[in-house]
Amino acid sequence: MYKEALENMPLSQKVEEIKSGENYTKIKDLPKIYLEAVIAVEDHRFYSHPGIDIIAIARAIVNDIKAFKLVEGGSTITQQLAKNMYFTNKKSFIRKIAEMFMAFNIEKNYNKNEILELYVNTSYFGNGYENIKEASMGYFGKEPKSLSDREAIMLAGIPNAPSNYNPRANKELAKRRQEQVIKRMIKYGYITKQQANAILYRKLRLY
Secondary structure, three states: OHHHHHHHOOHHHHHHHHHOOOOOOOHHHOOHHHHHHHHHHHOOOOOOOOOOOHHHHHHHHHHHHHHOOOOOOOOOHHHHHHHHHHOOOOOOHHHHHHHHHHHHHHHHHOOHHHHHHHHHOOOOOOOOOOOHHHHHHHHHOOOHHHOOHHHHHHHHHHHHOHHHHOOOOOHHHHHHHHHHHHHHHHHOOOOOHHHHHHHHHOOOOOO
8 A cells, every 4th residue: 555655656746746736835834833732732742753653552552452443543743644645534454554654754755844834734624624724714714824822723623523623513612622732732831821721711703
């Protein structure tokens, strides 16, 4: 599966295809708090692992064994990027192995900021929004760089389950997910409890 994917389209070509998209957004044009929220909720060891997170994988294996099925993937941002670029959401051990090989390949050829930039530009945010700019414009009517802290954090939580966590589908679930993201941000030192309370106090207006 891994070799077949690269034979169909080499990694460098795939990356160029993504970057040439009309709504591609460079990392310098994304709010710092949005990027921190993504890392906190998706892969808090992102800047220290080589593409896979052994600790997260071990935890996922234990939970999968307990459930007698694939319930938790332990995927890093790099693995999720690999899936976004080449694979499907269908859960299987073969796909997970291919995803790991692709993640190593991505990490070998691109730095962490490039990987994070590609990830947010290939993530699905619900309602047909295929990247961060489409989601920002679609939900809030503004460019990503103009997002408020509350808006940015809400967007960071959507890709985990786009049909459930996008604010148009279910405002209450979207709010709960936002609170989960904020708790992770507090836990990993990105914001304080006081800052979190101030962010949640602000009113959220959808476009």
